[in-house]
Amino acid sequence: MILVTGATGTVGGAVLARLSSDGVAATALTRRPAAARLPPGTRVVAGDLGAPESLPRALAGIDSVFLMSPGHCKAFHDANLVDAAAEAGVRRIVQLSSAGVAEAADSGEDNALARWHRDAEDALRSSGLEWTILRPGEFMSNALAWAESIRADGTAATPAPDLVQAPVDPADIAAVAVEALREPGHAGKTYALSGPEQLSAADQIAVLGAVLGRGVEVRPISLAQHRSAMARRHPEETVAGVLEALEQALARPGNVRAECVPTVPGLLGRPAATFRQWAVRHASAFA
Ligand SMILES: NC(=O)c1ccc[n+]([C@@H]2O[C@H](COP(=O)([O-])OP(=O)(O)OC[C@H]3O[C@@H](n4cnc5c(N)ncnc54)[C@H](OP(=O)(O)O)[C@@H]3O)[C@@H](O)[C@H]2O)c1
Known part of the structure; x- marks a missing residue:
């Protein structure tokens, strides 16, 4: 049996949907089982990665x-799960990490975002369990933060309109996760994941406008304004770590934060989804 954490979230939800469509039985972990909307037939367990005493029952x-676990508690939360999993006799863990770990190592700069993910990876690597680590860069689904303003007045705010990334479809991250969960040959591997093309935020907004059939205007904002907007959705420490990494990227010459890597096609035998394909699938959120 496979346990999916973050099952009510973007990537975990896509992992669960994929397992369900493959006919593979899975258990979803959530803090609020009654509120969780999950594929039919999914077994649900209550669990909180911040409450280790809740995990043995979930792992039976x-x-x-x-x-996966989000934000500044990641290292602590992932280590709780890894410790409980080792105790419960779990064989294999596929962990969602971040390209931020390699970005910090390559640039010689460090930041809180990289540290949370690096410490979480270290907890898994030293566990003695079979591990596979996924390091995606920017998610295409981050564009959903523009949905409300695009619907309201056709604008999309960004503090970094020209910073080039290689956004990846969370469904592709999930497909790689399911491959690593179900198939042999992925133990001890760390996979960098990207989409198939380099795009800035302004490029993504132009694609959204084209898909929606209406102009969407880029609205440049300061980092302070971006911090306030993020703080409405995430804890302050989490926002600080994400923005520390972004500020370091913006200070580097060249305006290119991420390159494309061929991991998704290499592992799945098909191209990674483009941002346009993602936007078509999610157009109703912006309309
Ligand atoms: N966004 C990006 O561009 C990006 C890039 C690289 C890496 N990442 C990584 O991806 C993560 C975000 O993934 P996502 O978008 O799938 O997340 P998400 O949609 O925000 O979902 C968060 C999930 O975490 C679960 N959760 C939160 N606190 C928990 C706790 N204490 N115990 C158990 N579950 C808990 C929630 O479950 P319940 O509320 O149901 O309990 C929810 O399912 C980031 O934190 C980062 O590590 C993101």
Whole structure:
């Protein structure tokens, strides 16, 4: 049996949907089982990665785990799950990490975002369990933060309109996770994941406008304004770590934060989804 953490979120939800469509039984972990909307037939367990005493029950009978936890508590939360999994006899964990770990190492700069993810990876690597680590860069789904303003007045605010990334479709991250959960040959591997093209925020907004059939205007904002907007959705420490990494990227010459890597096609035998394909699938959120 596979346990999916973050099952009500973007990537964990896509992992669960994919397992369900493949006919593979899975258990979803959530802090609020009654509120969770999950694929039919999914077994649900209550659990909080910040409350280690809740985890043994969730891990009973589990062979493999998709492990994600968001934000500044990641290292602590992932280590709680890894410790409980080792105790429960789990064999394999596939962990959602971040390209931020390699970005910090390559640039010689460090930041809180990279540290949370690096410490979480270290907890898994030293566990003695079979591990696979996924390091995606920017998610295409981050564009959903523009949905409300695009619907309201056709604008999309960004503090970094020209910073080039290689956004990846969370459904592709999930497809790689399911491959690593179900198939042999992925133990001890760390996979960098990107989409198939380099795009700035302004490029993504132009694609959204084209897909929606209406002009969407880029609205440049300061980092302070971006910090306030993020603080409405995330804890302050989490926002600080994300913005520390962004500020370091913006200070580097060249305006290119990420390159494309061929991991998704290499592992899945098909191209990674483009931002246009993602936008078509999610157009109703912006209309
Ligand atoms: N966004 C990006 O561009 C990007 C880039 C690289 C890496 N990442 C990584 O991806 C993560 C975000 O993934 P996502 O977009 O799938 O997240 P998400 O949609 O925000 O979902 C968060 C999930 O975390 C669960 N959760 C939160 N606190 C928990 C706790 N204490 N115990 C158990 N579950 C808890 C929530 O479950 P319940 O509320 O149901 O309990 C929810 O399912 C980031 O934090 C980062 O590590 C993101």
